[in-house]
Amino acid sequence: MLHRDALAALAREGARSRRALVIERICLLASAPLFATAAWMAAAMLGAQAYAPPLAATLLGLAALGGLVWLAVRALVRWRSPTAAEVRTRLNRDAGLATGALEALGDSPTTLDAGGLALWRREQERTIAAASTAKAAPARPDFAAADPWRLRFILPVALLGAVLVAGAEAPDRLARAFLPDPGPLVGDQPMAIEAWVTPAAYTGGAPVSLSDRVGETVETPPSPEATVRLTGPAAAPWLVFKPDGKPERRVRFTRAADGAWEAKADLGNGGVLRVIRFHTRATWRVSPAPDALPAGAFVKAPTVGEGDKITFSWKATDDFGVTGLALRLTPLAPPPGLENADPVDTPIEAPAGDPRAAEGDAALDLADHPYAGMKVSAALVVRDALGQEGVSDAAMVAVPEKVFLQPLAQAAVEIRKMILHERRAFAKAPPLLSPRIVGAADLFGIRTDDEDPRITRAPAAIRRAGRMIDAVTMAPQDGYFRDAAVFAGFRFARATLDVSREIADTTAAADILWRVALRAEYGDSADAKRALEEAQRRLADAIRRGAGPEEIARLSQAMQQATQNYLQALVQEAIREGRKQEQAEDAQQQNSLSMRDIEEMMKEVQRRAEAGDTEGAQALLQQLAQLLNNLEISLAQGDRGEGKEGEPSELEQAVQGLSEQIGKQRQLRDETAREEQERNEGGQSAQERAENGQQQGELGERQQELGQQLREAQRKAQGAGGEQGAEELADAGEAMNRAAEALKQGDLGEAGRQQEKALSNLRRGAEQLSNEAIAKRAGRDGQEGKPEEGGERDPLGRLMGAAGDGGDETAVPTETERQRAREILDELRRRAQDTTRPESEREYLRRLLDRFTGS
Numbered sequence: 001m002l003h004r005d006a007l008a009a010l011a012r013e014g015a016r017s018r019r020a021l022v023i024e025r026i027c028l029l030a031s032a033p034l035f036a037t038a039a040w041m042a043a044a045m046l047g048a049q050a051y052a053p054p055l056a057a058t059l060l061g062l063a064a065l066g067g068l069v070w071l072a073v074r075a076l077v078r079w080r081s082p083t084a085a086e087v088r089t090r091l092n093r094d095a096g097l098a099t100g101a102l103e104a105l106g107d108s109p110t111t112l113d114a115g116g117l118a119l120w121r122r123e124q125e126r127t128i129a130a131a132s133t134a135k136a137a138p139a140r141p142d143f144a145a146a147d148p149w150r151l152r153f154i155l156p157v158a159l160l161g162a163v164l165v166a167g168a169e170a171p172d173r174l175a176r177a178f179l180p181d182p183g184p185l186v187g188d189q190p191m192a193i194e195a196w197v198t199p200a201a202y203t204g205g206a207p208v209s210l211s212d213r214v215g216e217t218v219e220t221p222p223s224p225e226a227t228v229r230l231t232g233p234a235a236a237p238w239l240v241f242k243p244d245g246k247p248e249r250r251v252r253f254t255r256a257a258d259g260a261w262e263a264k265a266d267l268g269n270g271g272v273l274r275v276i277r278f279h280t281r282a283t284w285r286v287s288p289a290p291d292a293l294p295a296g297a298f299v300k301a302p303t304v305g306e307g308d309k310i311t312f313s314w315k316a317t318d319d320f321g322v323t324g325l326a327l328r329l330t331p332l333a334p335p336p337g338l339e340n341a342d343p344v345d346t347p348i349e350a351p352a353g354d355p356r357a358a359e360g361d362a363a364l365d366l367a368d369h370p371y372a373g374m375k376v377s378a379a380l381v382v383r384d385a386l387g388q389e390g391v392s393d394a395a396m397v398a399v400p401e402k403v404f405l406q407p408l409a410q411a412a413v414e415i416r417k418m419i420l421h422e423r424r425a426f427a428k429a430p431p432l433l434s435p436r437i438v439g440a441a442d443l444f445g446i447r448t449d450d451e452d453p454r455i456t457r458a459p460a461a462i463r464r465a466g467r468m469i470d471a472v473t474m475a476p477q478d479g480y481f482r483d484a485a486v487f488a489g490f491r492f493a494r495a496t497l498d499v500s501r502e503i504a505d506t507t508a509a510a511d512i513l514w515r516v517a518l519r520a521e522y523g524d525s526a527d528a529k530r531a532l533e534e535a536q537r538r539l540a541d542a543i544r545r546g547a548g549p550e551e552i553a554r555l556s557q558a559m560q561q562a563t564q565n566y567l568q569a570l571v572q573e574a575i576r577e578g579r580k581q582e583q584a585e586d587a588q589q590q591n592s593l594s595m596r597d598i599e600e601m602m603k604e605v606q607r608r609a610e611a612g613d614t615e616g617a618q619a620l621l622q623q624l625a626q627l628l629n630n631l632e633i634s635l636a637q638g639d640r641g642e643g644k645e646g647e648p649s650e651l652e653q654a655v656q657g658l659s660e661q662i663g664k665q666r667q668l669r670d671e672t673a674r675e676e677q678e679r680n681e682g683g684q685s686a687q688e689r690a691e692n693g694q695q696q697g698e699l700g701e702r703q704q705e706l707g708q709q710l711r712e713a714q715r716k717a718q719g720a721g722g723e724q725g726a727e728e729l730a731d732a733g734e735a736m737n738r739a740a741e742a743l744k745q746g747d748l749g750e751a752g753r754q755q756e757k758a759l760s761n762l763r764r765g766a767e768q769l770s771n772e773a774i775a776k777r778a779g780r781d782g783q784e785g786k787p788e789e790g791g792e793r794d795p796l797g798r799l800m801g802a803a804g805d806g807g808d809e810t811a812v813p814t815e816t817e818r819q820r821a822r823e824i825l826d827e828l829r830r831r832a833q834d835t836t837r838p839e840s841e842r843e844y845l846r847r848l849l850d851r852f853t854g855s
Contacts, residue, residue, distance in 0.1 A: 016136035017090040023081040027141035035147070038069055038155040044163035044177030045170050051254040054184040061180030094137040135216035169215065172280045181278050186232035189416065193275065193282050194260075195228040197267065198843060202354060202385030203320045207843055210273075214282045222291040222320070223266075224387065226273055228253075229839065230261040235255050237277035239263040244271050258835060294318035294390035296325070296382035296664035299359060301395040308400040310361040311551040314348075316382040318390075321354030327364060328391065329376040329399065337422035337461055344370055345381060352544055352615040354385070366399050368514050370420040373401035408486055409520040411472050415465050415493075416513035419506050422461035426502050429457060455498050462497060462506055469494040483523075528562070529568040536625055543609050543617045552609045556602050561599050612825070650720035651773045657713045658729075658766040664706055665736075665762060669755040672699060677750040698742030703755070707736035710762070717769055724772040728765030732758045 006470040082090075123659040145151060166173050181188075193214070197293055199205035199221035208220050210228075213850040228239055230253060242248040254259035265273065267286050275282040303677070305311035316322045325348035346366065351358040366372060376399055380392040404410050455466055473481075473490045489512055518530070547555075555707040601624050608617040655660040675696060710733050735758035742751035831837060832845035 010056055011138045013091055014087050017094065018082050018087045020136060020139035021086060023139035024141045025082075027139075027143070028146045031076055031143070031146040033068060033071040035151045035155060035740055036068055038067065038159055039151075040177060041174060041576075042158040042162040045159075045166040045173050047166075047173065049173075049176055054181065054188065054190055057176075058182065058184050059182045063176060065178065065180065084533065089260075091136055094135065104379045106223075150432070169278075169283075172283075174361065176279050179279070183233065183278055188277070189232040189234075191230055191232035191277070191281055193228065193230055194839065195226065196839075196843070197224040197226050197286065199224050200385065200576055202323070214284065216717050217285040217287055220267075220286060220288045222288050223268070224286065224288050226265045226267055226286070227262050227839075227843070228265075228273075228275060229256065229737075230275065233261060236261060237275055239265055239275055240274045241265045242272045243268055243276075246271075291384065291386055291388065292319045293388050294322060294331055294382040294384045296380040296390055296392045297396055298380055298392060302327070302378045302397040303364060303509075304400050306396065307365070308367065308402070309365050309526050310378075310397065310399065311361070311363045312378075313358035313359070313361050314380050314392075315357075316380070317357045317391075317517070318382065318384045319356065320384060321356055322358055322382055323350060323354050323385050325350050325362075326383070327382040328379045328381045329366075329369065329371050330394075331371050331378075332375045332377055332396065334374075335421050337424055337459065341423040347656075348546060348751065349540065352618045367402035369399055370510075372399050373417075374399060404517055404521050406520045408472070408481070409517040411468075412490070412513045412517035415468050415472075418461050418465045418468070418512045418515070419497075419510045419513070421505075422459050423503055424459045425695045426454075426459070426500075427457040431559070438456075454501060458497070458500065459503070462503075463502075463601030465509075466494060466497045469497075483519065484848070486516055489513070489519065489604065503829065509510060523569075528566040532559070532562040532566045535562040536621065539605075540618060541623055543605075543621065545615055546612075546614060547609075552606055556606045560599060560602050611765065651722050651769070654713055654717040654720055654722060655766060657716070657768045658769065660763070661706065661710055661713060662759065662766060665755065665759050668702060668706065669752065669759060672743070672748055672752050672755060674751060675699070686735060696743050696746055699751075700740045703736055703751075704741040705742055707733055710736065722769050722772060725768035727767065728761045732765060734762035735761060 047794060049061060052060060150850035163170055168365075195210035197208045197210060197218065197220050199208070200223035203221040203223070205221035208218060208224070210218060210226070226239075226241075230237060233253075236253045239251040239253060240248055241251075245699070247266065251263045253263040256262040267273065267288065270287045271285075273284045273286055274280050294316060295318070296314060298312055299315050300311075302310050302312040304753060310327070312324070312327075316325060325346040327348055328342040328343045328345050331341075336343065344363055346369065348362050348364070351360065375398060376405060377394040378397050379394045382390040382392075402413075404413055455463055469490050471488060473494070476487050493509040493512040493516065496512060497506060515530070535558050536553070539552075539559050542551055542555050601620060605617050605620050605624070608614075608620065671767050696714045710729065714729050717729075718726070735754045739751045739754035742748075828845055832842050834842070
């Protein structure tokens with residue numbers, strides 16, 4: 001080996017010896033800080049700070065950090081880098097050489113005589129040989145001296161056990177250990193957490209408490225919302241939600257009315273929810289249940305029924321409630337313009353209350369459907385509260401087309417069909433180029449649609465429809481348009497086509513032409529009927545979704561006005577068509593009678609909706625729609641009712657008297673119930689008690705008078721040959737006498753029970769007597785044995801002469817029942833606003849009110 005190679009080998013091994021010395025010294029100096037850090041980490045992950053008060057935990061963390069810093073600084077102060085002599089000594093020891101054995105490589109001869117040079121070369125050769133075999137040993141820290149308690153074996157086991165104990169909370173516990181909570185130092189008090197998850201209202205699920213389930217996985221119904229309330233922090237914490245597979249969302253807490261911190265978060269499909277104030281204070285894993293798709297099917301396939309309506313039976317199910325239904329139609333052999341058109345959904349009235357399973361019958365008038373006159377594939381679409389859709393198997397049906405007889409109506413329908421059967425897109429507009437200004441006309445002129453009409457970009461069928469409208473309306477002065485509204489409707493549709501920018505805009509023109517066709521065919525009543533149908537639809541929708549009392553009252557008033565306009569239009573149409581004067585006057589009388597009945601029914605619909613009886617309100621609204629339909633038929637057929645010739649018989653007059661008795665008895669019962677309620681409320685002065693006693697005496701006298709009037713009505717009925725209902729009327733009279741005695745004695749509870757019994761017997765007796773009167777009238781008219789088909793009918797198509805409300809299949813709630821319902825709602829509202837009650841109870845009451853009253 002050459003001299004220079006020996007020097008390089010010696011330098012290389014010297015560097016290794018230096019590194020070994022550095023490692024050994026670092027291990028010895030860092031052992032104390034490392035062992036202390038490991039011990040603090042194990043204690044933190046085992047929850048040492050959680051068992052101490054907040055201020056003590058903060059001070060403990062600061063002290064621990066201070067101790068670790070002191071040990072680290074002490075180790076740094078004691079650090080000394082290895083010197084060259086220490087490195088060479090270490091290398092000599094590792095190589096087994098004597099001290100100074102390698103010093104000759106750096107020496108030079110002191111004399112230049114032959115003997116001295118020979119001796120120097122001999123020493124050089126010996127040193128080079130030693131350098132070629134000298135190897136530095138790896139580092140060998142003396143842990144026995146630095147760790148006499150064997151902590152290097154104990155602490156790793158303790159750390160592993162602490163990690164297993166801490167689990168998912170290990171990172172948060174370590175963060176609190178090395179970043180002590182400064183909250184107690186800035187005024188934070190011990191934090192109290194009140195948290196719960198409120199499922200979506202449509203699920204009907206109760207709130208799920210999170211307060212006692214910190215750190216757990218909580219399963220909830222779908223679409224939950226978390227509400228977290230805190231007391232203790234001096235400043236606003238953060239509510240952090242990390243959805244599965246999505247970025248986290250942060251919500252800052254805000255002050256609630258009672259001074260607590262409050263925050264809410266929509267949890268969607270689940271994830272991890274955390275409360276952070278310097279560190280994570282609470283965490284939950286929220287796992288909402290999935291919301292399955294709704295399902296539906298046809299029980300009876302769609303067919304064309306009476307009045308060219310599509311009739312079918314259906315059933316639908318959803319795990320949390322069916323909120324919407326529709327009939328989806330897709331043409332089987334569409335014309336070219338409809339080949340890529342989307343299916344069209346026609347809404348079906350959904351069952352009230354969002355039931356989980358429902359079935360029913362539907363009859364849809366699809367005369368104005370875009371696919372009328374075509375064979376279509378029909379499917380039932382079921383929707384839930386999240387908007388998810390379930391589609392049934394398809395059924396084939398031919399949609400009937402409405403027949404129009406007036407030429408202008410036929411023309412409007414043909415043009416409308418041409419527009420609706422063209423759903424291909426408009427051509428693209430040419431690029432906008434900067435115009436060249438040549439003269440003043442170019443600078444100040446106004447460009448019109450005549451110069452660049454949008455309709456030139458429309459498909460050929462749309463352009464042809466525009467030309468057909470122009471042809472129909474070419475010469476309006478020739479008297480062909482007797483109704484100016486029809487002509488205006490055609491021109492309005494033409495203008496709508498001109499300004500359409502895309503194919504969807506032309507649907508508005510088709511709607512206008514449908515109204516034009518109805519106007520041309522039926523006159524003013526078509527517009528009035530369409531307004532009435534829209535008012536009915538909006539009111540039914542408001543009742544179904546539980547709208548507030550103000551909205552229900554406003555829509556009820558709108559429907560009453562629409563009904564009045566429709567009835568007046570029918571009367572005017574009858575007069576214009578030249579019906580005889582007697583029929584016109586009779587129609588006006590029917591109009592007045594109908595409006596009184598309709599107003600009563602509308603008030604009852606409104607009362608039921610406000611009381612939360614959505615099913616009853618919807619049923620009564622459907623009944624009202626059917627009665628209006630019967631009224632239309634009755635007015636159209638003219639005067640052909642039974643029993644209009646001559647005056648009513650004595651028996652029928654007796655029945656009418658009993659009907660009045662029922663109304664008076666019902667009113668008296670309601671007044672008695674109100675008196676009993678005021679007494680039960682208590683807190684009355686002596687003067688008020690005296691006045692109430694006088695009122696009860698007056699009620700007793702009125703009850704006694706009603707009993708006498710009933711006996712007179714019985715005598716009249718028996719004198720007229722009435723044999724039915726005598727026993728029930730006698731029982732009603734006895735109950736009236738007992739009620740009168742109870743009122744005079746001040747026993748309002750017993751009086752109310754006897755009045756209810758009297759009213760029930762009175763209804764049954766009057767109904768039996770009414771049936772007997774109807775049978776006798778039918779016998780006089782030659783209809784013996786068919787009383788249900790004869791008898792006088794009112795303008796709404798009902799049999800007249802039936803006393804009271806016994807023949808109504810829909811149970812109308814009494815005033816007492818309505819009053820009780822209002823009391824319950826008022827009490828629920830009062831409790832929901834009581835801040836002394838637990839927030840979970842108040843939240844449940846608010847959800848209950850939102851579900852049943854919308855308030």
